Amino acid sequence: MARDQQILEAAEELFFQRSFDGVGVDEIGRAAGVSGSAIYRHFDSKDEILAVLFDQAIDGLLTLIPIPSEDPRLELSGLVSAHLEFANSRHRLAAIWAREQRSLAEPYRRSYQRRQHGYVQLWVECVSRCYPNRSDADVITAVRGVHALLMSEAVRPVGGRRSHRATTVLTEIALAGLATLDVTPAA
Incomplete structure (x- = not known):
């Protein structure tokens, strides 16, 4: 294993256990x-290490995204599955990604926000195709809520109970929650 990757793995474990700060x-x-x-031969700072971990998180999510589908609901199901797969397979990295965004320093924050915006935009476009009568604000709110739900297992307290059906349950809740967008919004 390359030294860079050893440093990143060590940082991931420590940031997960005790936080960036x-x-x-x-x-x-x-x-x-x-x-x-010796870390400074590989990374400029602890901030850069966190930024690289964030890049790995976004890259991990993007590699799991299914090919766009003509059927937006099938595509949405694939997005939910991909997000959960990332949260489950890289739970430490997913937890860091969810908890440590405030710790990301400039200029890394701007770069990360652009990449995150691109990922969120994939969701927004898909959800908008599924529920065309909803406002952009409603769709964005729903996407953010679903992302928080899907990350909930990754940020679960260590030792907290986990259902053996957690992935199924979270998928069902996410899709059912998004389906409420079919209901005509109150004035």
């Missing part, structure tokens, strides 16, 4: 088997 560069180095100062 709760971990120092020296600790990351020790966990990766190098000195804290």
Whole structure:
């Protein structure tokens, strides 16, 4: 394994356990088997490490997205499945992504927000095709709510109970929740 990846994996584990602010560069180095100062041969800062982890999160999500479908509801089901697959298969990274956005420093924040906006826009376009009578504001609100729901298992407290059917349950809730967009909005 490349040293960069060892550092990233060590940081991912530590940020997951104790938060970005709760971990120092020296600790990351020790966990990766190098000195804290050696990290600076691979990354400019702890902020850059977090930014690379965020890039990995977005990349992970984007690689799981299904090919667009003529049937927007089939596409939506695929988006839900992809998001859950990411949250389940990379739960530590997903939890960091969900919890540490406030810790992302400039200029990394701007770059990340552009990438995140592109991902959210895929959802917004799909949900808008499924529910064309809803406003953009309603669709965006629904997408954000569903994303929070789908990430809920990744941010579940360590040791918290997990249903063996969590993926199925969350998929059903997400799709049923979005289906409420079919109801005519109140004035």
